[in-house]
Amino acid sequence: MKKLTLLLLFLCAGFTAMAQIEIGLQVSPTIAGNRFVAEDKYNLQKESSSLHLGVGVVADYFFAQNYAFSTGLMYRGKGSEIKYSYNRQDGNPPVSGKDDISLQYIEIPVSLKLFTNEVAPGTVAYIQVGGSLNTKVAATVNDKKVIDGQKVGKRFNVFEADALLGAGAEFQLGESTKLFAGLTYHRGLNNIDDYYRKVLDDKNVSVKNNSVSLDFGVKF
Template structure:
């Protein structure tokens, strides 16, 4: 891990050596939602709505040409997970019961991508498009409505976390920049972050079966991003 961190730092320093670098800060309220595919004894599970969450943190754009930049950052992002449906009762009866599971999951996101800029479409205004991905390191998972949260109940009983420590997604975005001075740029845009991996952990039911074997859950969000670069 230390070698990877040092290599990443070396790469960033190398890029900075021959690039124009723009650093900034951004905030991004997001609509967090899930995609659920289930089978087996959990075949009735489905996503349970969506909610407003947020993301914030620094960004860095490394320009290697006037209209092209490598972009990265470090974002604190909260995602919501909601599941509902019928699950096995917490006993040996074999009965199915209606249940829900709600969580807020806090991540430290490392975005990596390419930004493509148009020429000026109006005085001091350019359009940009972003394509890349995110590596998400889980900071915490916060259960909601503990008494009725079936995933939290089974995670506690099996002494495991409900979600994996790492998530990943693909990032699409588009927006505009306004040059406000020699060193200040105001920007805003829309982003879509689509989850790529099953975020559920290895939680077990009393029977010994694992929820992750029957349920695939991915976390995604749409965000409205605004910020300043210097």
């Protein structure tokens, strides 16, 4: 048992010694919208996309020369303007509306980054594949936090998960400083808003986040 423990400690120490951690700051202007899972009769659609901002800390943990486990902590805005219109068949008045939704999340990305060898002096390209676990911290609808005496934030789900796919390049500035720039697609995986299920009386209706971000940052 002691020999096995020593062997495991030796392997962990060796892995840690070979690994390299790079920590940096990131700014991400984000174009956000929504997509829907709903029957056509509800006419639920995105009215327009919205520009938001993401800021935070990123960390790349290199477990091999060209492979890194990437994570961090990001504060990001999402949401867009959407509308719906439904002519009921039961004789009740039609249901319609337009909402400008703005959400803020704390995100923990969990992804794998695959780097090329140098494509130019001091420059490497990368692709990024993974997901993100997100927690809602604030919400408004039509720039209001309270509507009809109820807090708007309560209608939105607290947690969100999304898949992400990105690509970009890193530029070596010095011995330990790098600039990076990339483009990342974020695809929401779960329903974020139960309001439309209630107002349309259909539990199968889902509203999900969709966004594309330009990522700029520096790593040390």
